[in-house]
Amino acid sequence: MKSRLLLPMTLLLGSLLTGCYAESAPPRWELSGTSEQGSYQLTLSCKTPPGTDGFQDCHIQVQDRAGAPANPDNILVDGGMPMHGHGLPTSPVATRMDQTGYYRIEGLRYNMPGAWVLGFLIQTEEHQEKVLFEFVI
Amino acid sequence: MNRRKSLLPAILLPVLLLAGQPGMTQEMSQDQQPIHWSPAEQALIQSLSLSRLPSGPVDPGNHLPGHPEAEAMGQKLFFDPRLSRNQRISCASCHQPAQAFTDQLPVAQGLDTGLRNTPSLSGVAWQHWFFWDGRKDSLWSQALAPLETPEEHGLTRTEVVSFLLQDPDYRPALDALADEAHKVGTDSPFPTLPAAMPDGTVEQIRNWKALDNDQRQQVDYYFALVGKVIAAFVSTLKPAHSRFDTYADALADNKPTDGLLSDTELQGLRLFIGPKAQCLNCHSGPLLTNQDFHNIGTGLPNDAEGRAAALNRVRFDRFNCLGPFSDAGPDDCRELQYMRQDRSHLRGSFKTPSLRNVSNTAPYFHHGQATTLEAVLAHYHQLGKNPDAPPTHAPGIDLTTTEMAHLVAFLKTLAADSPTSTAGLDPVP
Numbered sequence: 001m002k003s004r005l006l007l008p009m010t011l012l013l014g015s016l017l018t019g020c021y022a023e024s025a026p027p028r029w030e031l032s033g034t035s036e037q038g039s040y041q042l043t044l045s046c047k048t049p050p051g052t053d054g055f056q057d058c059h060i061q062v063q064d065r066a067g068a069p070a071n072p073d074n075i076l077v078d079g080g081m082p083m084h085g086h087g088l089p090t091s092p093v094a095t096r097m098d099q100t101g102y103y104r105i106e107g108l109r110y111n112m113p114g115a116w117v118l119g120f121l122i123q124t125e126e127h128q129e130k131v132l133f134e135f136v137i
Numbered sequence: 138m139n140r141r142k143s144l145l146p147a148i149l150l151p152v153l154l155l156a157g158q159p160g161m162t163q164e165m166s167q168d169q170q171p172i173h174w175s176p177a178e179q180a181l182i183q184s185l186s187l188s189r190l191p192s193g194p195v196d197p198g199n200h201l202p203g204h205p206e207a208e209a210m211g212q213k214l215f216f217d218p219r220l221s222r223n224q225r226i227s228c229a230s231c232h233q234p235a236q237a238f239t240d241q242l243p244v245a246q247g248l249d250t251g252l253r254n255t256p257s258l259s260g261v262a263w264q265h266w267f268f269w270d271g272r273k274d275s276l277w278s279q280a281l282a283p284l285e286t287p288e289e290h291g292l293t294r295t296e297v298v299s300f301l302l303q304d305p306d307y308r309p310a311l312d313a314l315a316d317e318a319h320k321v322g323t324d325s326p327f328p329t330l331p332a333a334m335p336d337g338t339v340e341q342i343r344n345w346k347a348l349d350n351d352q353r354q355q356v357d358y359y360f361a362l363v364g365k366v367i368a369a370f371v372s373t374l375k376p377a378h379s380r381f382d383t384y385a386d387a388l389a390d391n392k393p394t395d396g397l398l399s400d401t402e403l404q405g406l407r408l409f410i411g412p413k414a415q416c417l418n419c420h421s422g423p424l425l426t427n428q429d430f431h432n433i434g435t436g437l438p439n440d441a442e443g444r445a446a447a448l449n450r451v452r453f454d455r456f457n458c459l460g461p462f463s464d465a466g467p468d469d470c471r472e473l474q475y476m477r478q479d480r481s482h483l484r485g486s487f488k489t490p491s492l493r494n495v496s497n498t499a500p501y502f503h504h505g506q507a508t509t510l511e512a513v514l515a516h517y518h519q520l521g522k523n524p525d526a527p528p529t530h531a532p533g534i535d536l537t538t539t540e541m542a543h544l545v546a547f548l549k550t551l552a553a554d555s556p557t558s559t560a561g562l563d564p565v566p
Binding site for chain 2 (some may be wrong): 113
């Protein structure tokens with residue numbers, strides 16, 4: 001069942017790059033976006049803006065349609081530079097934090113300036129939705 | 138776990154598919170247009186400047202860089218041919234200071250002919266992965282491997298440690314750098330151990346297993362210390378400023394740039410940072426490498442796996458960042474912890490080399506297949522034009538002969554008068 005979702009997801013994602021943009025409020029850096037079917041609101045919060053000089057410490061807050069903390073089974077992280085045709089240099093992971101709806105993002109790093117896409121695939125047993133963010137380093 | 142593996146492409150694939158958008162490689166030749174940099178182009182140029190390189194390399198697994206005694210001893214070890222089976226091969230045999238720390242050979246030549254091209258050491262301490270396939274995650278761990286490689290120095294672990302701890306000069310110097318729990322002191326002679334290492338011939342492995350656990354621990358500890366000392370010296374080999382850096386820094390400071398680079402070199406720079414040549418996809422940052430692994434179609438029948446074959450080697454390496462001999466804490470090893478492990482994607486991938494001093498480090502590619510920069514560009518030019526060739530990560534790049542000449546002219550501006558800013562690189566007596 002899951003594998004049947006892959007092709008349509010792949011085809012659709014290209015037209016769904018509608019994430020929000022960075023707010024320049026250092027040292028905290030936040031992006032917010034809604035999953036493509038509207039089931040989740042995701043806020044990405046990082047200690048620093050993205051750069052090319054090391055790992056970015058971030059966490060995400062996941063809320064359901066009503067704004068309540070969501071507790072999906074799993075969240076996958078990936079991304080890359082569409083204009084340059086490559087992915088992230090690392091394989092970051094999202095791990096559940098103590099507070100419901102919060103996930104720590106570990107292993108997130110970028111290796112060149114330019115336009116990046118960062119994607120989160122939110123999974124439950126029944127379905128999955130994604131949130132994509134675009135930003136420029 | 139299977140679920141995770143199967144779903145990751147759902148995010149990544151569309152990102153990669155967007156790479157081939159029409160127009161990315163369709164620009165008209167801009168050879169004759171005057172150079173005017175947009176703010177975005179200026180930012181890209183400045184991101185390549187050596188001035189953007191952090192002041193000192195940081196290896197959480199090695200506390201010795203910056204330690205004067207360690208650096209001096211590392212320099213001595215680097216040039217010492219006694220650290221080889223025939224007493225004639227040192228680190229400097231392949232990493233020759235006068236040749237930009239390369240050997241100018243297609244593949245390394247130690248005791249025997251090696252498998253891959255010798256990379257330069259200039260700026261290597263600022264990198265994350267080592268060897269063409271990244272099978273080492275630190276400079277200190279990398280420095281150990283050639284000592285035990287039959288085609289290079291050809292020694293065993295016990296021979297290296299026995300020699301150094303029996304040497305009247307090396308022993309007190311090493312002992313002074315050892316932690317209290319491992320000091321051997323200077324009172325009793327260190328025994329001559331049988332030729333042994335955990336990954337060698339049957340006899341060497343048998344001898345290694347015959348050592349008791351304390352002996353193996355002590356040998357491994359001092360072997361690791363030797364790597365850290367050599368790495369302390371190599372960490373001093375920071376690249377020197379090139380003509381390109383002078384130009385990029387002047388541009389950043391709004392100072393006059395007239396005459397710093399020729400028109401041809403500037404046209405090459407524009408191609409380098411632009412979408413037509415796509416050099417920046419991989420050659421980014423002050424070292425002009427994204428420190429990632431890519432398949433650019435250079436795999437050979439006897440050496441085709443590249444990074445894919447190195448993943449488990451680095452994960453289970455006793456001398457990796459998370460290993461018992463690393464000085465790093467568990468939270469300091471994120472490059473290793475979060476490294477990409479999708480084997481099928483990484484098959485045939487090799488590390489993006491730095492382009493610092495690139496015109497002085499021929500031949501090129503991991504097997505030295507390309508003898509000139511022109512041959513390198515010709516390789517990229519023909520990629521994607523052969524429908525029968527295996528797929529690669531590199532897009533086809535269409536450049537005119539003139540554009541290739543401009544790119545080569547720019548690449549030559551990355552050479553400095555000296556390969557490093559380090560003075561006094563003579564062998565230490």
